[in-house]
Amino acid sequence: MKPGVHKLTDEEYNALEAARWSNVRKLLDCPAAYNYALNNKTESTSAQHLGTLVHAMVLEPETVAWRFVEAVKVDRRTKAGKAAWQQQLLEAEGRQLVNADTWKEAVILSQACRTALDQHLTGWEDGRKEVTVLGSLYGNAAKCKIDLIVDYQVWDVKTTRNLSPRAFTNACYEYAYYGQLVTYTKLLQQFEDVSVGGIIAVQTTGAPIAHVLEFSERARALGFYQHDKAWSELAVCRDSESWPGYDYDGTLEAPLWWSP
Numbered sequence: 001m002k003p004g005v006h007k008l009t010d011e012e013y014n015a016l017e018a019a020r021w022s023n024v025r026k027l028l029d030c031p032a033a034y035n036y037a038l039n040n041k042t043e044s045t046s047a048q049h050l051g052t053l054v055h056a057m058v059l060e061p062e063t064v065a066w067r068f069v070e071a072v073k074v075d076r077r078t079k080a081g082k083a084a085w086q087q088q089l090l091e092a093e094g095r096q097l098v099n100a101d102t103w104k105e106a107v108i109l110s111q112a113c114r115t116a117l118d119q120h121l122t123g124w125e126d127g128r129k130e131v132t133v134l135g136s137l138y139g140n141a142a143k144c145k146i147d148l149i150v151d152y153q154v155w156d157v158k159t160t161r162n163l164s165p166r167a168f169t170n171a172c173y174e175y176a177y178y179g180q181l182v183t184y185t186k187l188l189q190q191f192e193d194v195s196v197g198g199i200i201a202v203q204t205t206g207a208p209i210a211h212v213l214e215f216s217e218r219a220r221a222l223g224f225y226q227h228d229k230a231w232s233e234l235a236v237c238r239d240s241e242s243w244p245g246y247d248y249d250g251t252l253e254a255p256l257w258w259s260p
Contacts, residue, residue, distance in 0.1 A: 001134060005191050008132045008145075018134060018141035019234065021183045025176040027233040028226060034234070035243040050102055050109075050204065051159040057110035058117075058157055058200075059129040059147060071097040109202045109210075113157065116210035117200060124150050133187040138235040144184045153197030154185045163203035163211065172199070178219055179226025186227065196220055 001016060008016075026034040056064050069092045075081035088097060098106070117124045127150035134143050148155040158177065160168055172178055177199060185196045198214040215223065237243055 003135050003190070004133075005188070006132045006134065007130070013132050013143070013145055016132075016134060016143050018143035019137075020143055021176075021180045021230075024142075024183075024230050024234055025179060025226070027230045027237070028176055028179075030246050031233060031237045031243040032245045034237075046102070047159070047204070049096070049098065050106060052096075053098055053102065053106040054109050054113065054159055054202065055147065055157055057106055058113045061110075067095060068098050068103075069095045070103040071099050073100055105204070108208050109159065109204065112208040112210040113200055113202050116202075116212050120212040121150060121155070121200070124148065124155075127151075127155075131188075133184070133191070135187045135190045137183070137186065138231040140231065140234055140238070142183075142187060142231075144187050146184050146188065148197075148200070149188075149194065150197065152192075152194045154181060154188060154194055155197040156181060156184070156199050158199050158201045159204050160201055161203070161205045163201055163209050168201060172219075173222070176226045176230070178215070178223035179230060180223075181215065182220070182223035182227040183231070196223065 023034055023037045026037060053064075053068055056067060069088075071088055072084070074084040074088075076085050127148050128146075129148055131146045131149060132143065133146065134141075136142055146154055147157045156177070160171055162168065162171075181196050181198070185194055188194050196215050198212070198219075200210065200212050202208065202210040
């Protein structure tokens with residue numbers, strides 16, 4: 001597929017041979033972790049399944065019916081329950097089965113997201129959603145799937161266990177969401193004039209609170225730092241064909257916050 005901006009299914013996107021941020025971000029801590037992730041696929045977690053359904057309900061509700069189906073609860077520890085589950089899988093015809101509790105939670109969370117968007121991001125409904133971009137970064141073929149583009153700004157939808165300012169900023173740093181938004185923006189800038197927007201976040205534990213959070217200047221600066229460090233490290237590791245582990249000097253230090 002030629003570099004550019006495309007509208008692809010998840011299957012088509014996953015088939016593209018190009019680096020994606022969800023793997024590249026591992027280079028911020030450990031190149032060996034990135035190399036391992038390329039060659040060892042992991043099963044999706046229940047939190048990821050919830051996030052995927054929330055994304056669909058918020059951004060592309062018209063696709064939910066042919067991508068997902070709510071499962072009837074059965075006891076799969078019993079013979080009858082196993083048979084009933086297999087029958088549901090057959091009737092799903094390739095759609096993802098989602099248990100009733102997860103479905104109910106996704107409905108509540110998606111409604112919270114859409115309410116926050118209606119209140120704080122004018123014109124989001126007319127924005128472009130789930131846009132695939134194929135380009136290059138630091139000499140590497142790169143791809144991304146952008147959740148939402150509104151008024152020439154790039155936005156991403158995130159589910160999080162704790163949306164308190166301290167907890168969520170720490171999560172954004174740990175999972176390199178700052179670098180993700182910059183990477184997505186940098187890729188799209190190869191074809192269009194856009195800038196970094198921010199994150200639409202919704203809390204999955206406790207109250208279903210959602211906020212539209214535009215990146216501050218410091219958040220953008222951190223994003224550019226994570227982006228540059230990760231993608232440049234990928235170029236170095238590929239050129240040298242070396243994927244080192246964590247950066248220890250042979251000693252173990254006490255935590256930086258501790259003092260005697």
